[in-house]
Amino acid sequence: MGAHISVPMYQRSLPQRYRLVGLKCQKCGKINFPPKGTCKYCRASTEFIEVPLSGKGYVYTYTIIAGGGAPPEFTDQALIQGSYPVAIIQLEEGPRIMAQLVEVEREEIKIGLPVEAVFRRIYEEEGVIRYGYKFRPVVPPCKP
Numbered sequence: 326m327g328a329h330i331s332v333p334m335y336q337r338s339l340p341q342r343y344r345l346v347g348l349k350c351q352k353c354g355k356i357n358f359p360p361k362g363t364c365k366y367c368r369a370s371t372e373f374i375e376v377p378l379s380g381k382g383y384v385y386t387y388t389i390i391a392g393g394g395a396p397p398e399f400t401d402q403a404l405i406q407g408s409y410p411v412a413i414i415q416l417e418e419g420p421r422i423m424a425q426l427v428e429v430e431r432e433e434i435k436i437g438l439p440v441e442a443v444f445r446r447i448y449e450e451e452g453v454i455r456y457g458y459k460f461r462p463v464v465p466p467c468k469p
């Protein structure tokens with residue numbers, strides 16, 4: 326009998342960094358992301374429970390980053406494309422996070438655009454490939 330890995334098992338074994346997980350403050354109930362030591366909303370609590378985030382949200386604001394002066398995780402991309410869009414995403418659970426937008430034409434990007442998280446290779450450093458989340462537009466369902 327050969328080795329068999331079922332898909333659900335594989336998904337369960339995915340490291341946490343391949344999922345979006347927020348920390349829900351036990352005192353004020355707000356969700357902190359990225360996770361911090363102290364709740365950034367009430368600044369009084371260090372008691373959290375982990376909550377999975379859907380990865381769905383919309384473009385709160387965005388900017389086009391030109392090559393040079395980019396944060397290191399974006400350098401590869403800047404070298405390839407010259408410039409690329411980065412947005413602040415308003416997640417449906419509340420937190421806002423900064424991420425690169427992918428699979429989108431420059432003209433399609435607008436404030437309020439519905440997006441979802443995807444996990445992509447971000448950059449390679451000393452032979453180690455780093456993955457992280459990026460956001461792409463939610464494709465509307467095909468009309469019947």
Ligand SMILES: [Zn+2]
Pocket residue numbers: 350351352353354355364365366367368369370
């Ligand atoms: Zn709090």
